[in-house]
Amino acid sequence: MSPSVTYLHLLRHTPFFVDLDKEQLRWVIDHSHEWQAQPGTVITRYEQGAPVTDDIWVLLDGGWQVEADGEVYRAGHADPGKWYSAADVAHPSRLVATETSYVMRIKRSEMQQMLNEGFAFNSHLQAGSTYYRKLFPAQP
Template sequence: MKPSVTYLHLLKHTPFFTSLTTEQLRWVIGHSHEWEAHPGTVVAQCNGSAHGGTANDQGMWILLDGGWQVEYGQQLYPAGHASAGKWFSATVTDRPCSLVTTEHSYVMKIERPDFDAMLEQGFAFDQHLNAGRRYYSELFAAPVELIK
């Protein structure tokens, strides 16, 4: 992935961030990293130990533009920047999986302590987080043996 610049005027139109104030958007920009990714780029991997608190990457990934998919077992679960799967963290599952871009995309990573600080400050992410939690709980509900 290649580092990219986050522009306020674009970020405020990204579904995950549309409910934030300009001040909050500036805070996000100052506490995140944006990346440009080509199709097929592995953005994140789940090593199967997330719920035990030992996931390698506990950061929050947000799809700003483009598309990605969760690869789990032999199944592919695509998502766009306006769908329930527009954010991802390896902490959503204790199963091995990968998050891979499906087209030219822009993704943002917010490290866990910074994201937790945003939540503590009341950033309006609840709607998106709840939709994503439902999406991922259904996606990872079936035993991997059944989806191979």
């Protein structure tokens, strides 16, 4: 992956961020990292027994897929699976770009601070959590 510049005028039209005001968008830009990923690039992965990173990845543009247990689950930037976190999925998986894509990494502590400040992410996070729980139900 290669670093990319996040532009406010583009970020404001990205579904995950569409409900934020200009000041909040600037805060996101200052507290995240954007990357360009080519098709087939593994953005992040979680393997059983490996330390779990709690970074949250948001698909800004393009497409990606979660690969797990021989299955492939594709998502675009307007789908419930438009964000991914190994800590939330809690299932061995890989997140792979399916086309030239722009992705944003946000540290969990930064996301928590944004949520504490009232940034309007709850509906997106809830939709994603519901989506991932259906794909990877908790093991008894």
